[in-house]
Amino acid sequence: MSEQENLGIGTDEWVAQHEKRLARRAGLLGVLDLLNQKVSPTIRYAILGIAAIAFGLFVHDFYLQRIAANLGVFLILTLGLNVVMGFAGLLDLGFVAFFGFGAYAYALTSSAQLNQHWPTYLSVPAIVIVTAFLGYLVSLPSRRLFGDYLAIVTLFFGQVFIQLIISSDSITFPGREESTDITGGSNGIPGLDPFVFFGYKFKGAGDYYWLLLVILVLLIIAIIRVDRTRVGRAWKTVREDSLASQAMGIKVNNLKMLAFIVGAAIAGLAGTIFAGIQNSVFINGFDMPLLTLIYAAVILGGSGSIPGSILGAFVMSVLPEILRVQNYSEMLFLSVLILTIAALGKSWKKFAFNISLVLLVGLFIKVLTSALNIATTPAATWAIAPVSKVLQHWLFIPQNRLLWGNVAFVLLISLIAYYSIAKEKIKLYLLPLIAYVAIFVWEDRLVIEPNTTRQLIIGMLLVVLMIVRPQGFLGKTRVEVL
Amino acid sequence: MSYLGQQLVNGLTLGGVYALIALGYSLVYGVLQILNFAHGDVYMIGAFLGYFVELALGGPTKSIVPVPIMLFLMFAISMIGTGLLGIVIERFAYRPLRGSSRIAPLISALGVSILLQNAAQLIFSANIRSYDTSSFIPSTAGFSIGDVTIDSVRITILILAFGLMFALSRWINKTQVGRAMRAIAIDRDAAVMMGIDIDKVIRWTFFVGAALAAAAGVMNGLLLRGVSSGMGFVPGLKGFTAAVIGGIGSIPGAMAGGLLLGVVESLTQGYLSTNFSDFYTFILLIAVMLLRPNGLFGKKAIVKA
Numbered sequence: 001m002s003e004q005e006n007l008g009i010g011t012d013e014w015v016a017q018h019e020k021r022l023a024r025r026a027g028l029l030g031v032l033d034l035l036n037q038k039v040s041p042t043i044r045y046a047i048l049g050i051a052a053i054a055f056g057l058f059v060h061d062f063y064l065q066r067i068a069a070n071l072g073v074f075l076i077l078t079l080g081l082n083v084v085m086g087f088a089g090l091l092d093l094g095f096v097a098f099f100g101f102g103a104y105a106y107a108l109t110s111s112a113q114l115n116q117h118w119p120t121y122l123s124v125p126a127i128v129i130v131t132a133f134l135g136y137l138v139s140l141p142s143r144r145l146f147g148d149y150l151a152i153v154t155l156f157f158g159q160v161f162i163q164l165i166i167s168s169d170s171i172t173f174p175g176r177e178e179s180t181d182i183t184g185g186s187n188g189i190p191g192l193d194p195f196v197f198f199g200y201k202f203k204g205a206g207d208y209y210w211l212l213l214v215i216l217v218l219l220i221i222a223i224i225r226v227d228r229t230r231v232g233r234a235w236k237t238v239r240e241d242s243l244a245s246q247a248m249g250i251k252v253n254n255l256k257m258l259a260f261i262v263g264a265a266i267a268g269l270a271g272t273i274f275a276g277i278q279n280s281v282f283i284n285g286f287d288m289p290l291l292t293l294i295y296a297a298v299i300l301g302g303s304g305s306i307p308g309s310i311l312g313a314f315v316m317s318v319l320p321e322i323l324r325v326q327n328y329s330e331m332l333f334l335s336v337l338i339l340t341i342a343a344l345g346k347s348w349k350k351f352a353f354n355i356s357l358v359l360l361v362g363l364f365i366k367v368l369t370s371a372l373n374i375a376t377t378p379a380a381t382w383a384i385a386p387v388s389k390v391l392q393h394w395l396f397i398p399q400n401r402l403l404w405g406n407v408a409f410v411l412l413i414s415l416i417a418y419y420s421i422a423k424e425k426i427k428l429y430l431l432p433l434i435a436y437v438a439i440f441v442w443e444d445r446l447v448i449e450p451n452t453t454r455q456l457i458i459g460m461l462l463v464v465l466m467i468v469r470p471q472g473f474l475g476k477t478r479v480e481v482l
Numbered sequence: 483m484s485y486l487g488q489q490l491v492n493g494l495t496l497g498g499v500y501a502l503i504a505l506g507y508s509l510v511y512g513v514l515q516i517l518n519f520a521h522g523d524v525y526m527i528g529a530f531l532g533y534f535v536e537l538a539l540g541g542p543t544k545s546i547v548p549v550p551i552m553l554f555l556m557f558a559i560s561m562i563g564t565g566l567l568g569i570v571i572e573r574f575a576y577r578p579l580r581g582s583s584r585i586a587p588l589i590s591a592l593g594v595s596i597l598l599q600n601a602a603q604l605i606f607s608a609n610i611r612s613y614d615t616s617s618f619i620p621s622t623a624g625f626s627i628g629d630v631t632i633d634s635v636r637i638t639i640l641i642l643a644f645g646l647m648f649a650l651s652r653w654i655n656k657t658q659v660g661r662a663m664r665a666i667a668i669d670r671d672a673a674v675m676m677g678i679d680i681d682k683v684i685r686w687t688f689f690v691g692a693a694l695a696a697a698a699g700v701m702n703g704l705l706l707r708g709v710s711s712g713m714g715f716v717p718g719l720k721g722f723t724a725a726v727i728g729g730i731g732s733i734p735g736a737m738a739g740g741l742l743l744g745v746v747e748s749l750t751q752g753y754l755s756t757n758f759s760d761f762y763t764f765i766l767l768i769a770v771m772l773l774r775p776n777g778l779f780g781k782k783a784i785v786k787a
Contacts, residue, residue: 091588141768151517151588152726153771159719160764167757288715292596299589406605413601417574445604455600462593466586467578 041307048310049217056209066277069205071317072212073274078297078313079219079306080266085295086304087232088259089239094138094154095294097161098264100286102131102271104165104183107281110193113184120195124272128265135264139257158291165283188282195276208277215273219266223306235259236304289455293317296458300465302475311474316458323450327385333442334387337435344431357432359394362439366396375399388443395443405444412437416460420467484629489752490745495636495705497744498643502698503721504728504736505650506691512667512731513687514580519591520571521695522718523598526711527567528696529703530602531560533611542614549618553638560700561693568692569685577684595714602711610710613703639701646697647737650690654733659686667731695721720747723763727770729780738778742766 055068077099084092105127109118118126138157169185183189195202195211202208226232237245238252246252275281297316301308323329338355345351369376377397398404415434422430446453465472503525510518535556540546547555575594579586615635624633632640654660662683665673674680702717703709720743728739743763750762770777 085585089585091585141771149726149771149775152722153767155719156723156760156764156767159716160761163758163760167755292592295589295592303585409601409604417570420574420578449604452600452604455596456604459593459596459598459600463575463590463597466582466590466593470579470582470586 044307045220052213056206056213060206062204065205065209067318067321069208069212069277071313072209072216073270073277074294074297074317075216075310075313076212076219076270076273077267077294078301078309078316079216079223080263080270081294081298082304082306082309083223083226083266084259084263085298086309087227087235087239088256089235090256090259091151092154092260092263093151093291094157094161095263095267096286096291097154097158098131098135098267099271099274099290100161100165100281100283101134102127102268103275103278103281103286104189104271105130105268106272106275107189107192108182111189111191113189114182117193120197124195124269127272128269131268131271132261132265134268135261136257138264139260158287162283162287183283186283188280190280192275192279192281194279195273202276205277208273212273215269220306220310227306231255231258239304292455292458296462299462299472302472305472305474308472308474312472319457320450320454323454326447327387329447329450329453330385330387330391330442334439337438341431341435344427350428353428354432354435357429358435358439361432361436362394362396365436366394369396369398377401388447391439391443395439397440397443401444405441408437408441409445412441485752487628487630489748491630491632491636492752493745493748494741495639495643495744496748497741498640498647499698499701499705499717499740500720500724500743501737501740502643502646502694502701503717504724504740505647505733506695507722507725508728508731508733508736509663509687509691511725512733513663513684514576514587516576516587517591517722518691519588519718520575520594520598521691521721522714522716523595523602524564524568524571524692524714525695525699525702525717525721526602526709526714527598527699528560528564528692529699529709529713530606530611531563531696532556532700532703533613533709535559536613542617545618552618557642557697557700560696564696564699565689565693568688571692572684572688577681599711599714606711608711610708612707613709615704615707619704635704639705642697643701646694650694651733653690659683663687720763723767727767727777729777732777732779735777735779742778 059065059068077095081092081095084090084095106123108114109116109123109127110120111117138154141153165183166186168183169181169187170179171182195208197211202211234245234250234255237248237250238255242252274285293316297312298309299312300315301310301312319332322332341354341358342351345354374396375398377399412434415430415437419427419430419434446456503521506521506524507518510516510521536542536545536552539552539555545552571594575590576587579590619635619638624631624637626632654663659682662673662678663686665676665678666680666683670680698717698721702713721740724739724743725736726739727743728735728737743766746766747759747763751759754762774780
């Protein structure tokens, strides 16, 4: 078997085959799995690259270009965190602070705020170096400490960063009367200079897109290369067992610090570009929600896996955009729901049974409520998008949407929790019920508040993923010795 | 002098709240060696429950029961309700992960934290609710020692916080569950071999930890009034820091760490700068990490893993 020869560090034969055993699945998911296995990594990267170039050449829609540029920045961040957490296994919860630092540093060196207008080829490399140095400083007190302590120091660092930025709008320097506004406080810094390379002034997200593409290609190649060097291998051994690797003569502390610094530098680079695209910086963008989004992306794709990070970044960055449009979000929701039922049912027969039960339950409730003359919310107010226009003939929406939606939401969470411990026999009937309540809650509450919904989905995803598939979609199963 | 005294009283009140949160982190860490990132949001739920109990009893101005009974009910119901939530969280988010990799429970906790925060925002809306304490406990009530006045809200909080901490130490030292908890913290495998029901002890740990956080949440509501879905993050972080400063896993450490953090924060706010108080707390954390990496009360950890 050729797979056995290139087993990586941290995997053993049984585990590697375990993945394969899992792969042979029946039903709808089995088909998808088979499709996935037929394509080799090189071809995948090539397809991705061609798609990216084609997008840059043919798409001129401003909104789409903006989304693509944001995705690019997010990809850099995800790849950077993948080095820190995926390769070296460090729980760096101050990662976004470095991103924010890079953005603010660019803003301060390229705006009227401090009246500094540095050339891009000077400011960006300088900022990356300074951010790396900041990473070094933060890693100093935590260098001898493992996991949990690093987490608290970095988490607090992120909090301090936010407070410093917000409060640095009126600093009184010794020897001067009036206070100086450095960061603009919560108002942020508007009106930044765009990037200028060799006399070419960047005009919009489309220009940054090409820059990001070049950086991403270089970054991905660099990370893949580093992964195969002594340092890359050493990072993984430290991640798996730092005591054993220390015994092998690996300088654990230095390697941890190196990973931390590399991560900080990459985040700083992403920050400068982000500031360039945005034309302005605000502190709002650099706090917990973004951090959880990046973590979710790395973990979803598979911590330590580069294709995994890319996949995770796509999902986490495109998902919110889709959720913003009601029609797309409904379609996405329904397809995910159907896929979940398929995955849990494991066979076509059960799948058909579950789906028809959902339809019957809905129809029954609809007929019952209209026979009893229970007041509904007029369909015209909620069935706006094509999908919900179809749903309105089947779904019962009571008059007080807000209240019943909230009640159903609590019910939904409880049902899902109960499902995880229920017996197989009950599960079969519970699943259609959950699906119905989910659709009900979606149309009642979730579709109205896309931001909260997105966060809820991410939270749920993280918990479920950790229980069902802790290695993420494309990650490798690891055996951890505790 | 009176200013210093006032700041110390404020610091101890704040510190009592932090200490209660820190205890939840330390208890869970002692038994399971995981960091319960969702603890700050459990605290938020506690504050909300207290608020709804207040509302159910007629609201701050038209309460149907006398004020002491209302306060008692607010604390009791919120603590029991939130404690049960703690058990539920453990059952569904942590127990399936027992024995998996070290990072998995952390990520799961992060997920629970996001889930709780956004569920609260969805159900309770993003508006900031107010306990409106001054309507039922006049801010002028209280007594003074010399120039220092302690208002009755602060007295209630101080007495309750120290009372709860005392009760907790008695519970851990005297009861069977407390003894089992200490045994598990020392050596889990040996404890299981001695016939200790580990699931039961873990349930108790989460119940007590969440209940203490709920008490802290209600206290914070009484003290600062505002309650909102995002309120858990910063106190959670501070409680976490307090637990680390005191030595994570150590009960007296969490109490001392919380009080120290509260006093330091209050003094820096009073004498140095309101805007940069977190920065000084951060410096305190770094200093403790450098000088005593295992915290003030922590035992020297044997590093393996």
